[in-house]
Amino acid sequence: MAEEFAKLKAAVGRGQxxxxxxxxxxxxxxxxxxxxxxxxxxxxxAVVAESNGEMETWAADLxxxxxxxxxxxxxSVVTVPSFEADPYSGVSPHAKTQERRALSLWQMANDxxxxxxxxxxxxxxxxxxxxxxxxLGCELVRDEDFPPEDLTSRxxx
Numbered sequence: 001m002a003e004e005f006a007k008l009k010a011a012v013g014r015g016q017x018x019x020x021x022x023x024x025x026x027x028x029x030x031x032x033x034x035x036x037x038x039x040x041x042x043x044x045x046a047v048v049a050e051s052n053g054e055m056e057t058w059a060a061d062l063x064x065x066x067x068x069x070x071x072x073x074x075x076s077v078v079t080v081p082s083f084e085a086d087p088y089s090g091v092s093p094h095a096k097t098q099e100r101r102a103l104s105l106w107q108m109a110n111d112x113x114x115x116x117x118x119x120x121x122x123x124x125x126x127x128x129x130x131x132x133x134x135x136l137g138c139e140l141v142r143d144e145d146f147p148p149e150d151l152t153s154r155x156x157x
Contacts, residue, residue: 005033012041027054031061038115039071046116048123052081055119062115075114080104082121109133 004023011019024030038045047062049055059079066075081097081104101122107113109130127133136157140146 005036008033009037009040012037012043027057028061031058032065034115035062035065035068035071035073035075038066038075039073044114044116046118049117049119051121052119055079055081055117055122058117062117066115073114076107076112077115077117078104078107078113080108080116080118080122082119082125105133106137109137 008019008021021030021033024033034045034047037043047058049058056079059077062077065071066073066077079100081100083097083101104113104116105127108116128136136154138146138151138154140151
């Protein structure tokens with residue numbers, strides 16, 4: 001295992017954009033390997049899961065390992081769910097899924113995530129360009145002024 005991990009770490013260190021993690025059977029073991037790679041390389045990672053359910057399992061395992069005393073990183077995990085509704089069926093996606101997806105894209109656009117976990121379907125769903133996500137969003141902070149007309153304009157957009 002140590003030799004395989006060293007190969008993965010070297011590939012990530014060389015800037016290889018796609019690495020495949022094989023030979024491990026449990027999601028928890030795979031999540032540990034990704035968390036350790038994150039801790040040792042400082043790189044950002046994207047994990048592609050088969051479904052939204054598997055994505056949730058990955059995210060929980062990654063959060064557990066990234067917070068463990070052994071790795072002790074302050075890395076954050078963001079999940080990007082897919083819309084379960086078929087875009088051609090005329091059915092709108094669930095509001096909670098839309099909200100989670102929008103928040104995740106906002107966090108990723110603003111470099112507020114270290115590990116992104118996506119379902120395979122979420123990769124093929126079109127979204128707006130990153131610069132538009134940054135421009136449309138805003139952060140409201142308690143006891144700080146934010147022009148109401150600016151907020152209204154962003155909400156309408």
